[in-house]
Amino acid sequence: MKWSRIFALVLGCLVAVGALAATPPEPGSVAPEFALPDAAGKEWHVADWRGRWLVLYFYPKDDTPGCTTEAQNFRDNLAQFQQLNAVVVGVSLDDGASHQAFAERHKLPFPLLVDADGVVARRYGALSNFGVVKFAKRYTFLVDPDGRVVKVYQEVDAARHALEIVADIRALAGK
Numbered sequence: 001m002k003w004s005r006i007f008a009l010v011l012g013c014l015v016a017v018g019a020l021a022a023t024p025p026e027p028g029s030v031a032p033e034f035a036l037p038d039a040a041g042k043e044w045h046v047a048d049w050r051g052r053w054l055v056l057y058f059y060p061k062d063d064t065p066g067c068t069t070e071a072q073n074f075r076d077n078l079a080q081f082q083q084l085n086a087v088v089v090g091v092s093l094d095d096g097a098s099h100q101a102f103a104e105r106h107k108l109p110f111p112l113l114v115d116a117d118g119v120v121a122r123r124y125g126a127l128s129n130f131g132v133v134k135f136a137k138r139y140t141f142l143v144d145p146d147g148r149v150v151k152v153y154q155e156v157d158a159a160r161h162a163l164e165i166v167a168d169i170r171a172l173a174g175k
Contacts, residue, residue, distance in 0.1 A: 015075075024125035024139065024152050031056070031143045034120040036113040039100035044089070044113060045114045046147060053086035054143035057161075058126040058136040062102035067139065070158035071103050075108050076092065077162040083144070084169045091115050092136050142168060 006141040013149070019046050025032055038044060046054070057074070059067045074081075074088045081088055088110040095104075099112040099125050113120075121127035138158070142151040142165060151168055153161070169175075 006115055015110055022122050022125045022127070024154065025141070025149045027149055027151060029149055031147050031149050032120075034115075036115055036120055037096065038111045039096040039103060041096065041112075044111060046143065049087050050142070050147055051085075051145050052142045053081075053084060053145060053173075054085055055088045055140060055165055056091065056124075056143060057088070057138075057140040058091045058121055058124065059090060060128075062098045063105070066158045067092075068102075068106060070156070070161055071108055072106055072137070073103070073159060073162040074110065077108065077166060079110060080096065080163075080166045081169075083143075084166065084173060084175065086169055089113060091120060093118050093121065093134055098105065127145065140165065142172075144172070162174040 011076055023065050033046050035043050035045055035056040048133050057070070059070060071090060072097060078088065084151045092112065094111070099114060102108065103112055115136070118127045118129065121136040124139065124141060126137045126138055128135050129130055140153040140156060140161065141149050144150045150172060
């Protein structure tokens with residue numbers, strides 16, 4: 001088989017895998033429910049944050065440069081989120097031990113949820129699946145106090161994202 005045919009076959013498979021990926025929930029839709037554990041094993045559900053703004057952010061991998069920058073910016077701006085009655089929750093496919101070490105190393109005061117099999121990331125359209133390699137895309141979902149997705153962020157600048165969301169919550173809440 002010629003290399004060009006092999007390349008075309010591999011490319012076709014990758015395109016097919018991408019075509020099967022779920023799409024993110026649309027603004028205005030109810031946030032997809034989930035039951036995911038944090039690093040300590042406590043199970044969390046979307047409904048646990050009903051009555052508050054939920055910043056649900058998916059990220060590829062603990063302790064990588066972009067993910068660390070994003071998490072630190074959420075940490076450094078957490079007081080602003082709290083003033084707006086908002087909670088920040090991270091989700092990746094890393095295991096609880098990895099999340100625990102990441103949270104301790106960077107003093108992250110918000111839950112990091114374990115989506116080991118990628119089911120929730122897929123439900124939110126935030127799963128990159130290349131067969132043997134899976135990871136969450138850097139997507140964020142802003143969920144209002146009634147449990148509806150109001151904003152989907154698919155193009156995230158890790159260094160500026162936290163303040164972008166703070167501004168959006170202020171605008172949406174009329175504050």
